[in-house]
Amino acid sequence: MEIRYKSVSGTRDVLPEEQPYWRFIEKKIAEITALFGYQRVDPPIFEETPLFIRGVGETTDIVEKEMYSFLDKGKTPLTLRPEFTAGVMRLYLQNGLHMLSKPVKLYSIGPVFRFERPQAGRFRQHTQFNVEALGEQDPAIDLEVMSVAWQLYAELGFSDLAFQLNSTGCPQCRPLYIERLKAYYREHLHEICEDCKRRLERNALRLLDCKVAGCQPVIAAAPVISEHLCPECDNHFSALTSYLRGLGKPYIINHKLVRGLDYYTKTVFEVWAKGIGAQNAMCGGGRYDGLIEQLGGDPTPGIGFGSGIERIILSMKEQGLTPEPLPAPRILVAHAGSAAKTAAIEVVFRLRSHGIGALMAFGERSLKSQMREANRLNAGVVIIIAEHEVEAQTLTVKNLTDGSQEEIPAADLILHFKTLGLH
RNA sequence: GUGGGUGUAGCUCAGUUGGAUAGAGCACCAGGUUGUGGCCCUGGUGGCCGCGGGUUCAAGUCCCGUCACUCACCCCA
Numbered sequence: 001m002e003i004r005y006k007s008v009s010g011t012r013d014v015l016p017e018e019q020p021y022w023r024f025i026e027k028k029i030a031e032i033t034a035l036f037g038y039q040r041v042d043p044p045i046f047e048e049t050p051l052f053i054r055g056v057g058e059t060t061d062i063v064e065k066e067m068y069s070f071l072d073k074g075k076t077p078l079t080l081r082p083e084f085t086a087g088v089m090r091l092y093l094q095n096g097l098h099m100l101s102k103p104v105k106l107y108s109i110g111p112v113f114r115f116e117r118p119q120a121g122r123f124r125q126h127t128q129f130n131v132e133a134l135g136e137q138d139p140a141i142d143l144e145v146m147s148v149a150w151q152l153y154a155e156l157g158f159s160d161l162a163f164q165l166n167s168t169g170c171p172q173c174r175p176l177y178i179e180r181l182k183a184y185y186r187e188h189l190h191e192i193c194e195d196c197k198r199r200l201e202r203n204a205l206r207l208l209d210c211k212v213a214g215c216q217p218v219i220a221a222a223p224v225i226s227e228h229l230c231p232e233c234d235n236h237f238s239a240l241t242s243y244l245r246g247l248g249k250p251y252i253i254n255h256k257l258v259r260g261l262d263y264y265t266k267t268v269f270e271v272w273a274k275g276i277g278a279q280n281a282m283c284g285g286g287r288y289d290g291l292i293e294q295l296g297g298d299p300t301p302g303i304g305f306g307s308g309i310e311r312i313i314l315s316m317k318e319q320g321l322t323p324e325p326l327p328a329p330r331i332l333v334a335h336a337g338s339a340a341k342t343a344a345i346e347v348v349f350r351l352r353s354h355g356i357g358a359l360m361a362f363g364e365r366s367l368k369s370q371m372r373e374a375n376r377l378n379a380g381v382v383i384i385i386a387e388h389e390v391e392a393q394t395l396t397v398k399n400l401t402d403g404s405q406e407e408i409p410a411a412d413l414i415l416h417f418k419t420l421g422l423h
Numbered sequence: 424g425u426g427g428g429u430g431u432a433g434c435u436c437a438g439u440u441g442g443a444u445a446g447a448g449c450a451c452c453a454g455g456u457u458g459u460g461g462c463c464c465u466g467g468u469g470g471c472c473g474c475g476g477g478u479u480c481a482a483g484u485c486c487c488g489u490c491a492c493u494c495a496c497c498c499c500a
Contacts, residue, residue, distance in 0.1 A: 009492085061498050065424090083500085112500080117424085119494060128500060195497070211496080261499095270500095277494075284500060308500030336458060369453080371460035379460095386458055400460065 010116070010124025012310075021313045024323030028155050029109060029129055036148055038105040038131060043087035045111065049077040055086025055295060057262025059202065066114040080113035084130035085263070085288070085304060086295070092134060093297045102135030107148075109309075120277025121311050131285075132304035134292070139240040142267045142287060143247070145303050149271055149283045150249065156312065157321035162250040164270045166225070166257040167237040168205070171265070171290065173230035178204050180223045188218045205258040224255045236266050263288040267303065275318020276311045283307035329357030331417070332379040334370035336386040343385050347395065347413060354414050374400060 007013060014022060033040070049069050056062050068080040081087050088106060091097070097104050108130045115124060131148050133141050146163060153161055169177060185192065185200050185207060192200075193212040200207060208219055229237065244251050259268050268286035276282070285305020292300040316323070331351060335344035344360065351358035359377060361370040367384065374382045384396040384405075395413060398405035408416050 006491090066498080114499075116498070117496095118492095119496095122499070126500065130500095206498085259499095276500090278496085279499075281500060306500055311500060334459085366453090367459050369460095373460085375460045382460080384459070388458080396458090398459070403460090405459085 008124070010118040012123060012125075018313065020323040020326050021316060022309070023326060025129075025152075025156065025309060025312060026109070027324075028152055029107070032148060032151050032155065033107050033131075035151075036105070036144065038107045038133075038148065041088060041091055041106050041108055042110065043081070043084070043091045043108065046078045046080050047087050047090065049079040051090055051295070052079050052082060052086050055089065055263070055291065056083060060261055062114060062261070066116055068113045068115060082114045083112055083261070084108050084110075084128055084306060085132065085291070088130070088132050088304075089292055089295050089297070089302075093292070093295065098135070098292075098297060098300065103141055104134045105132075106134070107131045112306075119279075121279035121308075121314055122277075123310060126311075127309040128306045129309060130304065130306045132302060134302045135300050137236075137289070137301040139236050139267075140243060142236075142240050142303050143243045145285070145305060146269055147247075147249075149285075149305055149307060152307070153271065153282070153312075156316060158273070158315070158319065161271060162252050163244075164254040164257050164272060165241070165244075165251045166254050166268050167229060167233055167266050168258060168264050168268050168286070169225060169229050169233050169266070173228060173233055174225075174265075177223070177225050177228040180228060181205075181207065184223055185218070191215075191218050208256040208258060219256065226253070226255060233266055240267060259284065259286055263291040263294070265289045269305070271307075273311070273315040273318075275315040277314075279311065282311050282315055327357070328378065329359045330378075330380040331356065331358045331383060332361060332370070332374040332377060332381075333358060333383045333385065334361045334367060334374065335384075336367055337390070339390045340385040340387065343390055343410075344383075347383060347385065347410075350413060351417065354418075356414075356417050 049067070052067060053063050058064075062082050067082050070078060072078055088108060092104065092106070097106075108128075110127065111125050112128050113125050116122060118124060129152070131145055133145050150161065150163075168174060182200060182204050185196070185204070189197065192207075192215050193210065195212070196207055196210050196215055196218075199210070207215075208222065210219065226234075226237065241251070241253070257268055257270060264286040266287040266289065269284070270281045271283040272280040273282040274280075283305055284307075285303070287301070287303040289301040290299075292298070292302060333344045333348050333351075335341045341364070348358045348360045359379065361373060367386075371382060380400055382398045382400060384398060386396075389395055389407070389410075392407075393410050394407045395410050396405055396407050397416065
């Protein structure tokens with residue numbers, strides 16, 4: 001066999017063996033969002049390119065070099081969404097959701113696309129669970145949004161979780177802090193790596209999460225943003241942390257936690273996990289109070305997060321967390337002889353029409369082979385039909401768990417299995 | 424864009440300092456007496472050894488190139 005076509009770099013196939021993870025996570029998401037009162041929206045996978053340029057930020061890496069952008073046949077510049085937030089904000093404004101009473105609480109789930117070099121826990125197409133709460137500045141909603149993520153991971157079986165938490169300030173206080181940070185770094189220019197020299201001019205906040213060993217002492221002594229917040233941001237942050245303490249949710253204030261996207265203000269947070277390679281964030285998000293106005297709406301606060309499903313699954317596997325199994329038919333119908341095969345087909349369809357899952361043994365193979373198949377498929381019961389059963393108008397029902405078998409009238413088929421509770 | 428690692432059966436991998444028809448386990452198929460699974464036994468299907476070039480009497484093995492995958496940096500979920 002010659003493999004002529006293969007999947008595109010950075011994309012992956014989700015095979016049957018991994019499906020239980022996906023169905024389990026989707027089920028938990030549906031339950032938890034319902035519990036918290038979040039409503040699902042599904043924006044399209046592609047939007048006009050300028051939406052993302054404005055929404056994500058012109059100078060971010062995502063916009064500068066990671067977007068899947070193209071012209072359609074009408075020459076309209078389009079882009080496969082690199083994240084959810086911009087599209088959800090567009091959806092919110094265009095459909096008049098901003099006229100609803102606040103907060104408007106929304107979630108989405110689906111693929112996003114970024115042209116990056118793939119590595120462990122990072123793909124060019126990955127799936128995000130995305131939550132947004134719009135129109136509310138109360139720090140209690142920061143807590144609520146974070147708790148959606150928290151509860152999801154907890155119900156999937158994760159333990160010992162802690163939020164990484166920080167505030168990135170607002171347009172009032174952040175620029176002052178950035179100036180302080182830059183001034184500090186200029187005094188230490190000779191001690192930092194080349195990348196940091198570049199960051200100093202392009203994206204100063206990123207200086208704080210450089211991983212080069214030589215830069216660590218400089219980072220450790222750098223000015224800390226939490227000491228440079230304006231009174232409003234400071235109050236917001238301390239209220240949030242007091243709520244977290246009140247609930248007994250562990251959190252770690254991480255002065256080095258910054259977001260790569262321009263729109264974040266005040267609260268930023270991540271949840272870290274093991275088993276996803278050098279990537280540690282299973283979830284990342286924060287507050288973006290200026291974004292909606294920037295996209296043409298009225299000034300509206302907002303907060304949200306994105307969580308990568310593939311990373312959740314990687315981490316579940318790493319930690320040995322198993323999903324619920326998917327339902328599968330427990331009955332296989334085996335047969336020997338052409339009259340028996342016709343009867344077998346009828347039995348399979350009769351079972352299914354009564355909501356009882358059943359599998360047909362295809363082809364004309366030995367009973368032994370069909371029994372092996374039943375075992376492989378994890379069937380609990382095999383119905384055997386051969387010449388004798390056809391003549392006697394009966395069915396042989398074998399229980400694979402204990403090996404017992406009995407012969408029942410063919411007419412009693414449905415009654416028999418309803419009584420067994422196998423449907 | 425930069426660096427490291429790896430390319431042998433559907434999957435996980437052996438393959439000794441270059442040497443004969445390229446192997447194992449798993450998976451798949453068949454058989455192990457009349458119409459019956461799991462365990463076990465036997466047999467079978469399945470590989471341009473990533474691709475191209477070079478060195479050599481001889482290349483899966485050595486050299487060069489190339490592509491792919493992978494991990495890490497950058498950045499991010």
